[in-house]
Amino acid sequence: MEISTAVFYLIALITVGSAAVVTFSRNIIYSAFSLLGTFAGVAGLYIFLGADFVAGVQLLIYVGGILVLILFAVMLTHRITDVEITNRAAGRIPALVIVGVFLALLIQTVRETPWVKVKEVAYQPTTAKIGDLFLENYLLPFELASLVLLAAMIGAVVLSRKEIKE
Amino acid sequence: MDQPIQTDFIRWIVFLPLIGAIINGLLGAKIQKRLGKGAIGIIACTPVIIGFGLSVMALVRLTALPPEQRFLIDNLYTWIHLGSLKADMAFLVDPLSAVMILVVTGIGGLIHIYATGYMHDDNAFWRFFAYLNLFTAAMLALVLGDNLLLMFVGWEGVGLCSYALIGFWYHDHANARAGNKAFIVNRVGDFGFVLGVFLLFWSLDSQGHGTLTFREMARWASTLEGQTIWGLSVVTVATLFLFVGAAGKSAQIPLYVWLPDAMAGPTPVSALIHAATMVTAGVYMTARLNVFFSMAPFTLQLIAVIGLLTALVAATIALTQTDIKKVLAYSTVSQLGYMFIGVGVGGYAAAVFHLVTHAFFKACLFLGAGSVIHAMHHEQDMRKMGGLKQYMPLTFITFLISVLAIAGVPGTAGFFSKDEILWLAFSNHHPVIWGLAVLGAGMTAFYMFRQLFMVFFGESRADHHTREHLHESPRVMTLPLVILAIGALLVGWIGLPAVFGGSLFARWLEPVIAHGEHHGSHALELGLMAVSILVAASGALLSYLMYYRGAFSPDRFANLAGGFFYRLFDNKWYLDEIYQVVFVNGTLLLARFWSAFDHYIVDAIVNGAATLTRFVSWVNGLFDRYIIDGMVNALADIIFWTGNKFRRVQTGNINSYLYGILIAVVFAIIVKLRYWS
Amino acid sequence: MIFSPNELSSYLIIGAILFALGLFCVLTRRNAISVLMGVELILNSANVNYVAFSHFGSGNLDGQIYAMFVIMLAAAEAAVGLAIVLAIFQLFHTIDVEAAETLRE
Numbered sequence: 001m002e003i004s005t006a007v008f009y010l011i012a013l014i015t016v017g018s019a020a021v022v023t024f025s026r027n028i029i030y031s032a033f034s035l036l037g038t039f040a041g042v043a044g045l046y047i048f049l050g051a052d053f054v055a056g057v058q059l060l061i062y063v064g065g066i067l068v069l070i071l072f073a074v075m076l077t078h079r080i081t082d083v084e085i086t087n088r089a090a091g092r093i094p095a096l097v098i099v100g101v102f103l104a105l106l107i108q109t110v111r112e113t114p115w116v117k118v119k120e121v122a123y124q125p126t127t128a129k130i131g132d133l134f135l136e137n138y139l140l141p142f143e144l145a146s147l148v149l150l151a152a153m154i155g156a157v158v159l160s161r162k163e164i165k166e
Numbered sequence: 167m168d169q170p171i172q173t174d175f176i177r178w179i180v181f182l183p184l185i186g187a188i189i190n191g192l193l194g195a196k197i198q199k200r201l202g203k204g205a206i207g208i209i210a211c212t213p214v215i216i217g218f219g220l221s222v223m224a225l226v227r228l229t230a231l232p233p234e235q236r237f238l239i240d241n242l243y244t245w246i247h248l249g250s251l252k253a254d255m256a257f258l259v260d261p262l263s264a265v266m267i268l269v270v271t272g273i274g275g276l277i278h279i280y281a282t283g284y285m286h287d288d289n290a291f292w293r294f295f296a297y298l299n300l301f302t303a304a305m306l307a308l309v310l311g312d313n314l315l316l317m318f319v320g321w322e323g324v325g326l327c328s329y330a331l332i333g334f335w336y337h338d339h340a341n342a343r344a345g346n347k348a349f350i351v352n353r354v355g356d357f358g359f360v361l362g363v364f365l366l367f368w369s370l371d372s373q374g375h376g377t378l379t380f381r382e383m384a385r386w387a388s389t390l391e392g393q394t395i396w397g398l399s400v401v402t403v404a405t406l407f408l409f410v411g412a413a414g415k416s417a418q419i420p421l422y423v424w425l426p427d428a429m430a431g432p433t434p435v436s437a438l439i440h441a442a443t444m445v446t447a448g449v450y451m452t453a454r455l456n457v458f459f460s461m462a463p464f465t466l467q468l469i470a471v472i473g474l475l476t477a478l479v480a481a482t483i484a485l486t487q488t489d490i491k492k493v494l495a496y497s498t499v500s501q502l503g504y505m506f507i508g509v510g511v512g513g514y515a516a517a518v519f520h521l522v523t524h525a526f527f528k529a530c531l532f533l534g535a536g537s538v539i540h541a542m543h544h545e546q547d548m549r550k551m552g553g554l555k556q557y558m559p560l561t562f563i564t565f566l567i568s569v570l571a572i573a574g575v576p577g578t579a580g581f582f583s584k585d586e587i588l589w590l591a592f593s594n595h596h597p598v599i600w601g602l603a604v605l606g607a608g609m610t611a612f613y614m615f616r617q618l619f620m621v622f623f624g625e626s627r628a629d630h631h632t633r634e635h636l637h638e639s640p641r642v643m644t645l646p647l648v649i650l651a652i653g654a655l656l657v658g659w660i661g662l663p664a665v666f667g668g669s670l671f672a673r674w675l676e677p678v679i680a681h682g683e684h685h686g687s688h689a690l691e692l693g694l695m696a697v698s699i700l701v702a703a704s705g706a707l708l709s710y711l712m713y714y715r716g717a718f719s720p721d722r723f724a725n726l727a728g729g730f731f732y733r734l735f736d737n738k739w740y741l742d743e744i745y746q747v748v749f750v751n752g753t754l755l756l757a758r759f760w761s762a763f764d765h766y767i768v769d770a771i772v773n774g775a776a777t778l779t780r781f782v783s784w785v786n787g788l789f790d791r792y793i794i795d796g797m798v799n800a801l802a803d804i805i806f807w808t809g810n811k812f813r814r815v816q817t818g819n820i821n822s823y824l825y826g827i828l829i830a831v832v833f834a835i836i837v838k839l840r841y842w843s
Numbered sequence: 844m845i846f847s848p849n850e851l852s853s854y855l856i857i858g859a860i861l862f863a864l865g866l867f868c869v870l871t872r873r874n875a876i877s878v879l880m881g882v883e884l885i886l887n888s889a890n891v892n893y894v895a896f897s898h899f900g901s902g903n904l905d906g907q908i909y910a911m912f913v914i915m916l917a918a919a920e921a922a923v924g925l926a927i928v929l930a931i932f933q934l935f936h937t938i939d940v941e942a943a944e945t946l947r948e
Contacts, residue, residue: 008848016860019884023868028877035880038861042887045857048848049898054907054914058890061914066883066921073876073925077932091821095870098828099863105835106859112839115851117899129904130911138908145915152919159926824870 008048015041032071039063053127170237170381173227176257177240179220179267180306182213187299194292203291207282210295214278214302218271224259225268236261236677237381239312246315250376251367256312258380262678265518266309266450269525273442274302276646280533281434283642284540294334294432301327305443309450313378314363317451321359321415324444325352331439332431341430348424355414355421359451362407366458369393369400380454387457405458405465409472412448416502419476423742425499429491433536436491441498441532442525449505449521453514456679460512470510470591474599474606477503481609485616486735489546490535493617497572498528500610504587507603513590514679515672519661520587522671523579526657527571530650534565537639537647538621543632548617553626557636560644562622564651569618571654573611574702579658581699586663588698589691604698611705619713663691854895861888875928879921886917 018037025031039062046055134142186209190197197205228236241256259267278298285294304323311317329352333345366383370376372393375386393400412418417425428440439445452459452469459466477500484496501524508517539546541558555562571578574585584607592600626633638644661671672679712718737743846853865884872878890910897906 005847009846012853012857015857016864019861019864022880022884023864028874031877031880035883038884038887042861042891045854045891046894049854049894051894051898051907051910054890054894054910057911057914061918062883062887065918069921069925070876070880070883073928076929077876092871094825095867098825098832099867099870102828102832102835102866103859103863105832105839106862107856109835109839110852110855110859115899117851126904126907130907133904133908141912145912148919149915152922156922156926159923160929821870824866828866828870 004048007044011041011044011048015045028074032067032074035067035070036063039067050123051126053130170239170258171231173224173238173240173259175220175240176224176238176259176310177242179217179224179271180257180303180310182217183299183306184303186210186213187296187303190292190299191296194296198292203282203286206292206295210299211275211278211282213299214271214275217302217306218268218275221264221267221271225264228259228261228264233677241312250371251378253313253315253378255316256379257307257310257316258312259310260678261675262450262453262518263309265522265675267306269522270302270305270309270443273525273529273650274305274438276649277434277438277442277529277533278302280437280536280643280646281432283640284434284536285432288432290334294331297327297330297334298435298438301331301439301444305447308447313380314366314383315378317454318359318363321411321447321451322356324439324447325349325356325415328352328428328439328444331435332428334431334435338430344424344427344430348428351421351424352414355411357411358407358409358414359411362404362409362411365395365400365404365407369395369404383455384457387461390458390461399462401458402462402464405455405462406468408451408455408458409465409469412451412506413472414448415451416445416448416506417476417499418448418472418502418506419479420741422476422480422499423745426492426495429489429495433491433532433539436495437529437532437536440495441528445498445502446505446521446525449502449509449517452506452509453518453679456514459509459514466510466512468510469506470596470599473503473506473508473510474602475503476500477507477606478602478609481606481613482735484613485609487613488548490538490548490551490617490621491532491546493548493613494528494531494535497531497610497614498524500606501528501572504584504603504606507591507599508587511587511591511594511596511599513587513594515669515675516583516586516590516661518675518679519669519671520583523571523583523654523657523661526650527568527578527580527654530564530568530647530654531572533643533647533650534561534568537561537643540639540643541636542628543635545628545632548620550627550629551621552624552628553622554636555622558638560638561647564644564647565622566618567651568654569614571658573614573706574607574698576699577655577658579654579656582658582661582663585695585698586661586669589663589694592694593691600694604701607698608701608705611702612709615706615709616713619709623714663695851895851899854891858888858891858895861885861891875931876925879924879928882920882924883917886913889913 014037018034018041021034022031022038025034039058043055043058043063046052046058189209190206194206197209224238227238238259239256240258241254243255244252245255246253278295281294281298285291288294301324304320304327306320308317308320308324311320326349329345329349332348333342336342336345363378367376367378369390370383370386373386373389375382375389377383377386387401390401395403410421414421425440425445429436431440459469480496480499480503484493484500487493487496501520505517505520505524508514508520537558538551538554538561541554541561542551545551567578571580574581588600588603588607591603628636661669663669846856861884865881865886865888868881868884869878872881890913893906893910893913895906897904897910900906
């Protein structure tokens with residue numbers, strides 16, 4: 001077995017395992033921290049897929065941004081000193097059934113579909129090309145994205161500020 | 167065909183007056199208040215004078231070219247491009263339009279200068295010059311337009327300005343009416359013009375040469391040969407329509423009635439618009455489209471007859487008029503008639519030549535009359551004038567020269583041009599037209615000298631107060647008079663008759679207008695010339711005897727045949743009255759008839775319909791209330807009931823929604839995998 | 844089928860598992876923040892698919908670009924979503940999703 005294949009297995013395991021902890025853990029703090037493993041694992045998958053830039057973005061935004069945000073939210077909504085930080089779940093059985101069926105169907109679909117595959121898979125640096133694409137073909141979505149982010153920022157500020165009573 | 171030469175400055179000939187009009191029109195009131203009337207005058211006169219300079223430049227450019235390439239074009243942009251119709255915003259200078267722009271800017275410029283003096287006491291000074299400049303721009307667009315559409319823009323533009331200027335002193339109801347009359351009568355003509363343009367374009371297009379550009383049209387004119395519409399030749403019908411337009415604009419029978427009334431406008435307007443330029447637009451148009459007119463002998467015949475009738479009728483009316491401007495107005499109509507005689511006998515060049523000379527002497531006459539009116543405190547009745555010679559020597563001399571010119575004294579402008587037309591009429595086998603036209607020339611001499619004697623000679627019949635204030639007009643008014651008089655004296659020499667070496671003018675126009683053929687010997691030409699001189703001289707002599715020497719009283723003539731002719735002429739052949747009865751009253755009668763129709767029949771139908779509608783809507787209302795409303799209410803009840811039952815589904819719990827979505831997706835995938843793959 | 848780094852289907856299966864776990868999380872959790880975490884898992888699984896298709900399928904970078912837009916939207920979603928969670932917490936003093944079922948009334 002090649003070393004890269006082994007690393008791939010490891011990364012896949014970390015990703016799926018962390019996700020499982022996120023889903024099944026009783027403690028929300030554990031869930032939040034396990035998310036780190038999932039995000040990092042997905043970044044590793046990106047590297048295997050030759051998407052170096054996206055992997056970097058994944059780390060920066062998910063790990064550096066969203067995860068921290070989630071942790072803040074957890075801290076703000078729970079008294080950390082509480083012994084029991086509940087993470088109750090409900091209706092597990094029906095959810096398990098339907099998700100199980102869904103997953104089985106997905107995997108079956110993946111296996112049955114005859115995927116077309118490019119013969120030569122190239123590994124090249126992508127950053128420059130992505131930059132070009134953003135400023136050429138995807139200029140409008142790119143600019144719209146900045147607007148969406150601005151709107152989200154303003155929305156978040158408006159929503160989370162304390163009501164100032166006169 | 168050679169490509170015309172693009173010459174960029176031509177557009178400014180049109181645009182400069184337009185800019186002047188815009189400045190004076192929009193800011194004139196302020197400029198006049200702040201800077202005085204002088205500034206207005208400068209703003210108005212400068213563009214026209216520069217335009218004259220540019221016109222001379224264009225003329226020089228043209229003369230440098232070989233005759234068959236004398237085309238300068240200034241193509242600004244493609245104006246309209248619709249299907250096969252393509253019209254450019256383009257100005258064309260060829261020998262014909264070069265002559266016209268020289269006349270319009272040259273004489274127009276002089277009249278502008280004159281008007282700064284004449285209108286000096288008017289408070290609406292700026293408005294006057296805004297209109298005048300706008301008119302100049304429109305007239306230049308008319309003559310410079312490269313295609314019929316652009317020409318039509320100018321055509322309508324000059325009509326509009328004419329209307330505005332006739333009714334310039336609109337406080338007087340009569341002036342406003344005169345303006346309306348001119349506008350409405352012109353509208354009749356314009357309608358014919360438009361129909362003619364449509365017909366020409368349509369029939370050219372049916373041959374695959376849809377164009378309105380003059381040079382292209384002339385090129386494909388022969389394709390219209392043999393085409394017919396309503397059993398008549400297309401060219402004949404189209405040219406007849408076009409002539410209706412020309413008759414309206416150029417005041418020919420039966421559409422001439424507006425021109426005498428147009429004298430209600432300020433005198434410089436009469437000189438510029440209703441003598442020198444606008445009224446000649448019809449002549450210009452026929453000359454411009456001469457290829458088509460030449461293909462329609464019937465139309466030409468008709469034009470000659472109408473021209474002759476107009477010349478004679480107007481001349482007879484002019485015999486009896488006592489208003490100084492009215493005489494000139496009828497004289498203008500008469501002279502325009504001569505131009506159309508020229509057109510009718512195929513002498514387009516001669517017609518345009520007469521147009522040019524007429525512009526000089528008639529403008530000079532009008533301006534001289536204006537000068538007199540100015541001195542007489544706006545008195546226009548010749549019976550109250552007389553003896554002005556000693557008070558206004560310059561006006562007198564220039565007026566005299568112009569009278570000599572219009573009467574056709576050998577050596578003056580009018581002699582050469584009128585004689586050219588007469589000679590063409592005779593040599594092209596229309597001796598009757600020639601004879602009557604010569605008679606008209608005699609009448610012209612009579613009434614012009616009559617005017618001269620009544621105004622400038624004899625005892626002054628003015629009242630004491632007016633006589634004390636008699637004065638020669640200021641320099642700005644006399645200078646244009648002098649220049650125009652010199653023109654009236656000399657401009658004829660560019661169009662010498664064939665017997666004296668042939669016309670330079672006709673040769674100049676040859677690239678645009680095929681030269682009329684001359685049949686007949688020089689001896690005959692000289693003889694005819696002598697006859698017309700004699701007739702004119704006898705007219706002048708008669709006038710001298712009657713109005714200067716008082717050898718016999720005019721009343722004796724007036725009472726000839728029981729005064730029938732005198733009354734006929736004095737009442738302008740009752741044409742206005744006939745029009746009143748036939749058209750105005752006819753229209754009123756028609757209106758009354760339709761009013762009655764409206765009242766008794768249409769109203770009855772409408773009322774019946776209304777009653778019926780009310781009944782139907784009553785039935786409808788019942789139906790609506792019990793059946794439609796019932797259905798609607800039932801439906802609403804059902805929806806309300808089901809909504810109430812299904813309200814529980816909206817739990818507000820996201821999980822339940824998610825389950826729903828998920829089950830649907832799973833179901834969809836199963837269906838896809840098992841049954842559709 | 845071999846489960847190896849050079850096979851498209853291996854990435855797709857990882858994506859499917861992540862999706863299923865995220866879905867389960869969203870379905871069962873009562874805590875709003877946990878629900879958001881599940882959403883993040885779902886988005887990540889979608890991104891893995893995008894990038895995998897981009898890598899093995901077309902060969903151009905469009906899939907990566909889409910992935911990046913998804914990341915951007917996820918960031919916006921997280922910011923707004925967590926702000927809403929905080930606002931709800933201030934209002935109800937709990938972030939149990941079933942406590943905030945006021946739409947029905």
